[in-house]
Amino acid sequence: MIYIIQNKKDLYICSNEYKQTIFDFHGTLGLSERLEKDEIKQLKKKKTFAKLENHVLKKNIPITLCDSEGRLRISNSSGVSITETENPLELLARHATDHTQLGLVTDKGTKVLYGRDLRLKQIPDYFKGFFGTSGSRVELSHKIHEVLIDYLQNFDYKHAEKLIRTYTKLDFDSFISKQLFTFFNLRKRNKPKKDKKQLGRVLVNNSRQTHAAEILYTIKTALSLPAFSYKNIPFIDVRCPKKDEKKVEKELKQQFDASIAKIIKLPKIKTKNDVLTKYRNLMQIGAYDAQKTTKGQGVNVAVIDTGIDYNHEQLKNRFSSLKGYDFLHETATPQDDNGHGSHVAGIIAADELGVAPQCNLFALKVLDARGYGNEADILAAIDWAIENDMHVLNMSLGSNYASNAEHSAINAALQQGIIIAAAAGNDGNTSYTYPASYQGVLSIAAVDYMNNHSWFSNKNDRLFISAPGEDIFSCYKNNKYKELSGTSMATPHIAGTLALLLSIEQEAHLEEVLEATAQELSAGQDARLYGAGLVRADKAVASILQPT
Amino acid sequence: MKGTIEYQTGKEEEVKQLLKEYGLGYTRNLKFLNRIVFNYKENEELNAVAMAMKTGKLSSLTLEERVYTIKEVED
CATH class of the missing domain: 3.40.50.200 (Peptidase S8/S53 domain)
Known part of the structure; x- marks a missing residue:
């Protein structure tokens, strides 16, 4: 869990990175013991958070404290609203510790995105990964990096998290992993959007009637539908919602030679069962x-x-x-x-x-x-x-x-x-x-x-x-x-x-x-x-x- | 998670007993390789190391570290 403490001037990130929870607020508040998750739960029960809250409130420091899901922990009369950070990773890298870096290291190059020490770019190319510590050492090997990329590309945050935890000793939750994904703008597999406004098309044969403009006008005014004529083909294309196609065709047929436009499909591409005998x-x-x-x-x-x-x-x-x-x-x-x-x-x-x-x-x-x-x-x-x-x-x-x-x-x-x-x-x-x-x-x-x-x-x-x-x-x-x-x-x-x-x-x-x-x-x-x-x-x- | 430990011929039962003592789960005996496959939970690696030290065969311990992949080639 990542906690964010924010006031008007400064912002602090508190994480249980390295299994340690640090509430660092101007050096005056905080716990720095080595804590396990269960221990944090115990502290919550013992109202340790409440003590923190009381302290902040007593000092009348404008502050918002929320957890990574944006749930309010405390607020005060200053009316500071809860703000979920868009880039918790950036904030983590900038503020959590002195030695955390975030970068994207791929075969094409190395880019340190956040961190105080940019020497990551000097690393040998066989060290590849997202997370690095200062100097020339990063935590993820080339192989692990590939595995991680694969997990993230498949939206498999559960395994990505596990991998990050195992190899970096950083403890991120799913929220962070998801941010990680969008953060690096990895390849997304967008599902094709369905065209909800699929149009129906009815064609009116105009070959026997010379005044196309008049017909167009009649259709547009009588049916309140868009209609278009072709330059060289004696047809008028009337467009309507797909569901009304038959209804429009029926109405047009009363006056004109009209029919629903055929759906033209590409021929099926031959695939799996076209097994050739020789390869x-x-x-x-x-x-x-x-x-x-x-x-x-x-x-x-x-x-x-x-x-x-x-x-x-x-x-x-x-x-x-x-x-x-x-x-x-x-x-x-x-x-x-x-x-x-x-x-x-x-x-x-x-x-x-x-x-x-x-x-x-x-x-x-x-x-x-x-x-x-x-x-x-x-x-x-x-x-x-x-x-x-x-x-x-x-x-x-x-x-x-x-x-x-x-x-x-x-x-x-x-x-x-x-x-x-x-x-x-x-x-x-x-x-x-x-x-x-x-x-x-x-x-x-x-x-x-x-x-x-x-x-x-x-x-x-x-x-x-x-x-x-x-x-x-x-x-x-x-x-x-x-x-x-x-x-x-x-x-x-x-x-x-x-x-x-x-x-x-x-x-x-x-x-x-x-x-x-x-x-x-x-x-x-x-x-x-x-x-x-x-x-x-x-x-x-x-x-x-x-x-x- | 899985690991393997090598045993000297005839010492299979001793290793099985040690696995039990260190809270590691016996999975199978690889009789042609003189190895036992065991499973362990996350963060129990040290138990496996301690067990291997006790057998005097630390160097023949393998843990779930090496990752095998099949890389598909994309255009």
């Missing part, structure tokens, strides 16, 4: 040719992601009674509430859209509806994959930080012979993403349909191979389809290709096969952009079948 990305890697030999029968592929829509028309045949596991909700029904996992799964194994349309799919849900998850669930998913004899893991997810626990779990899976394909990351820079960058994991980069390096795909020395990752058409949650881009989409092309190979050969070093058969993408190809080049499912399969 660009599959042709690009030679998947159709490879499928003449194998479709991945008998190979178990686990997708560690947001779950999979296992009822999807293109995916349902890939699942047995064991569908995987939802580690977030601890259930055996890992349904996708985001769409990402279904998209990935579609690229691997959808009936008509997948690289290996007859492999067995398993959904290991570790990411929530917003696409976020934590390490414990990733470890549990890897453990599940080992226990249930998975052959390939697709991990189109990542963190910018390595972890010993995750690394050892990955190693345990590799030792069991599981092959892991993971997204190289969409930062477009040279940073490493994990698990993709652990040794032994296949780090997958993205290219566009012309085999150019995708602008977002990370560039580093851990890249293994490239696959199509731009505008990939695949399955989506709720039995839908969508085009998505990212190294997340490139990765399942590799998982699918591995499923094809594993169905005909379990003994060979398949990573070496993929590398040896990859298509070189340019003369003197830069491995830091493409790894070994573009994966070629057809050549890889042919290479295995070729007698040595």
